[in-house]
Every structure is written in C-alpha cells, then in structure tokens.
Amino acid sequence: MTDISYQSQRDSIVAAVRELDARGLVSGSSGNVSLRLENEGNHERYLVTPAGISYDELTADDLVVVDEQLEPVGAELVPSTESLLHHGIYQARPDVGAVVHTHSLYASIVAVTSKRIPPVVDEMIVYVGGPVEVADYEFPGTSELAEAGVRALGDRRAVLLRNHGLCAAAPSLKEAMHVAILVERVAQIYVHAEMMGGAVALPDYAVEAERQVYLMRSGLADSE
Ligand SMILES: [Zn+2]
Known part of the structure; x- marks a missing residue:
C-alpha cells in the first residue's frame, strides 16, 4: 500500500497505453509512457509504466511512482527500462x-x-517544432542513450532513436500522444514519398514562419 495514489494520472497513462496498443504503435511490452507528477514536498516524482508487462494486461495499479533518483516509491514493480531516457x-x-x-x-x-x-508537412513544424532529428545509436536503457536522445531532441517535441524507435515529449500526456501519433503518420508519408522518387521539404519561409508559431505556443519564443 502506498501513501500516494495519483489515480487520475494512473488512469490517463492506462488510457494512453490502450490507445497506443489499439493503433498498433506498440506491441507486447515495447515502448513506455511517463508523466511528471506534481511536486510532493521538495521532491520531484514521476509516474512510469513498469518493465515487462504486456500492455493489454496493464492496470493502473501496475504503474510505478519513482523519485528523482528513479527509485520506486511504494511500488513492487520495476519501472520501465527506458526510465533514464524519460528522466x-x-x-x-x-x-x-x-x-x-x-x-x-x-x-x-x-x-x-x-x-x-x-x-x-506543415503540422510537424507547428506541433513538433521542426524536423524530427535522429539520435546517435546507444544501447537501450543506458544513460548514453538518454544523453543522445536529449541532444537530438533539442527544443522540439519528438526525436528518432537510431535503430530503435521514437520518443515524443510534450507539456501534457494528451499533447505527447498527439505528437507520437502525428510523427508516425508523417514517417509513413515520408517513407512512401521516398519510394515515389523523393520527398520535397517545405520551403524555408514556411518552416521559419511555422516554427515561430510553435515557439510562441510552447512558451519557448525567448530561446532564439
Ligand atoms: Zn525502446
């Protein structure tokens, strides 16, 4: 029994995982989802999907609260192997x-x-912040992968992990889900366009204008 329930956050992660599963974006126990929880006292806490549980069997109680050291708080399951990347x-x-x-x-x-x-496509600039860069290859679950992912993510909301998959990061779970679904769709368009002779990038002026919209909406406009 834990003294922290975070029931609504648990329910939102389970709903997200079910949607990822239904859309075929994850299979088995691959992939993972986390939320930054409100601060409790002076410690940051996160809610993370557990390692090794199939998504069609996952329940709200299986989700793991971890502290800033990624130590589980009042949970019996082990947090996702990619917790370092999330953190x-x-x-x-x-x-x-x-x-x-x-x-x-x-x-x-x-x-x-x-x-x-x-x-x-225009949506990816407005919602992702620009191109989806690819992080250097590192072993899954390592701090090196976390560093490479963070570096390639920059100030955008999605990054590809070389020979591995995709990571979406946004202010809310709803937005992160939207980005994960959007980038998969854009990737599908890009792959098929390449097979048809080559994708053509948006004009620079469109990318620049739409990126300003992204930065304004994200509250990141001062970073440039
Ligand atoms: Zn992975």
Whole structure:
C-alpha cells in the first residue's frame, strides 16, 4: 500500500497505453509512457509504466511512482527500462510534462536508416517544432542513450532513436500522444514519398514562419 495514489494520472497513462496498443504503435511490452507528477514536498516524482508487462494486461495499479533518483516509491514493480531516457528529457526540458516512447513501424523504419524526418508537412513544424532529428545509436536503457536522445531532441517535441524507435515529449500526456501519433503518420508519408522518387521539404519561409508559431505556443519564443 502506498501513501500516494495519483489515480487520475494512473488512469490517463492506462488510457494512453490502450490507445497506443489499439493503433498498433506498440506491441507486447515495447515502448513506455511517463508523466511528471506534481511536486510532493521538495521532491520531484514521476509516474512510469513498469518493465515487462504486456500492455493489454496493464492496470493502473501496475504503474510505478519513482523519485528523482528513479527509485520506486511504494511500488513492487520495476519501472520501465527506458526510465533514464524519460528522466533525462524531464531534466533538460522543464516544459515537458509527459513522455511517450514507441517502436512504431514507420518511425522505426526511418530510424534504422539513420535519417531524420525532414520538414515535409506543415503540422510537424507547428506541433513538433521542426524536423524530427535522429539520435546517435546507444544501447537501450543506458544513460548514453538518454544523453543522445536529449541532444537530438533539442527544443522540439519528438526525436528518432537510431535503430530503435521514437520518443515524443510534450507539456501534457494528451499533447505527447498527439505528437507520437502525428510523427508516425508523417514517417509513413515520408517513407512512401521516398519510394515515389523523393520527398520535397517545405520551403524555408514556411518552416521559419511555422516554427515561430510553435515557439510562441510552447512558451519557448525567448530561446532564439
Ligand atoms: Zn525502446
């Protein structure tokens, strides 16, 4: 029994995981989802999906509360093996409140080519902040992967992990889910466009104008 329930946050992660599963963006226990919880006392806490539980069996009680050292708080299950990646993003990006990591098919196809997804549709600039860069390869579950992911993420909301998958990070879980779904769709468009002779990037002026919209909406406009 734990003294912290976070029931609504638990329910929102379970709903997100069910949606990822229904959309085919995760399979088995691949991928993971986390939320930055409100501060309790002077400690940051996060709610993370557990390692090794199939998503169709996951319940709200299985989710693991971890502290800033990633130690489970009053939980019996082990947090996701990619907790370091989630935690690295939260540390680097105070604006991020939720992280969704998937091994979705088309994002993974682009990730195994070690290419980024160039700015090919307007929505990705407005909602993701620009192209989806690809992080250098590092072993899954390591602090090196977390560092590479954070570096390639920059101030945007999605990053490809080379030979691995996709990570979406946004202020809310709803927004992170939207980004994960959007980037998978954009990856699908990009892969097919490349097969049809090559995707053409948006004009620079459109990318620049739409990126200003992203920065304003994200409260990041002063960072440039
Ligand atoms: Zn993964």
